[in-house]
Amino acid sequence: MLRIGAVSYLNTRPLVYGLRERLEGLGSLTLDLPSRLADDLANGDLDVALIPSIEYLRGTGAQIVSDAVIACRGPVWSVRLLSRVPIANIRRLALDEGSRTSAALVRLLLADQYDLHPETIPLPMETDPESVDADAVLLIGDRAMPPPTGVYQEIWDLGDRWCQWSGHPFVFAMWIAREGIDAQPLAKILAAARDEGVQNLESIAQQEAGSHGLTSNDLHHYFTDNLHFRLGPQERQGLHIYQQRASELGLISQAREFHFCSAS
Structure with a gap:
């Protein structure tokens, strides 16, 4: 079996x-x-x-x-980077515990588009994203889909960002x-x-x-x-x-x- x-x-x-x-x-x-x-x-x-x-x-x-x-x-909706500061100013990034592909993807996009390599910390499933001490958070899956409750200066849909950057799915x-x-x-x-x-x-x-x-x-x-x-x-x-x-x-x-x- x-x-x-x-x-x-x-x-x-x-x-x-x-x-x-x-x-x-x-x-x-x-x-x-x-x-x-x-x-x-x-x-x-x-x-x-x-x-x-x-x-x-x-x-x-x-x-x-x-x-x-x-x-x-194109846009995937359920994989999003929510930043409290302008993207170019991100220094600390919280990564959704469930994510690995998207965690690598957001680091890739930040490196290629802004030459950014922020410090990363885990965002456990039971932790409210609004409570984490970070400039930005990466959310994936079901909890990324509802409208964000916090105040964010920029929000990236990582699917959309990738497809625009690479020209491929x-x-x-x-x-x-x-x-x-x-x-x-x-x-x-x-x-x-x-x-x-x-x-x-x-x-x-x-x-x-x-x-x-x-x-x-x-x-x-x-x-x-x-x-x-x-x-x-x-x-x-x-x-x-x-x-x-x-x-x-x-x-x-x-x-x-x-x-x-x-x-x-």
Whole structure:
């Protein structure tokens, strides 16, 4: 039985639509923060997980299982930098505990656009972003989506910033299998779950809206206009650009070759 982990945020709902039922007899599914999923995969506590793309680039896991991903081709909404000072004046940056891909992305963008390398501190999930002693905070996932309650001079949507800077989509998370796992049977299941989820975005939005303080129209817009769920040629190119620049900045040790367990 495969031990499979997926991100607990709203952005994953279309990828895991009906997945538990599809996994019957093959594996179990657990949900957690992306950073914790990466640690569990690296430690061997999970066999396949939807992990931050930066963690795969850093060497976690052996292969990309499916072309089902969490990506964007413009504004992503759920990954935002909120700055209390002009961006160029950021000296201390609080990074969302759940984030690794976006934590590297914001450092990359600040370095390339402002030659900034601020001190970083963690922002735990239970901590109110308004209470943290920092010039700016990076929020990801569900808690990044409501309107901010504090006073901020600048707000960046990191998906939008990346796409404008690179001219390519950005891939936040991918299904990755650890070494020694035959994930071939899982590849079609993950793609099928994604395809069914994309066909039912309106239904998913209606189911999830009330519990997150967002309207079904808000969520339907998020799923259809802000997110992209397929790893295509442009997404791969975006990953290569991200990997190259992250390597140049020392955010990853060295570039790695992408390995796929199936055509994707």
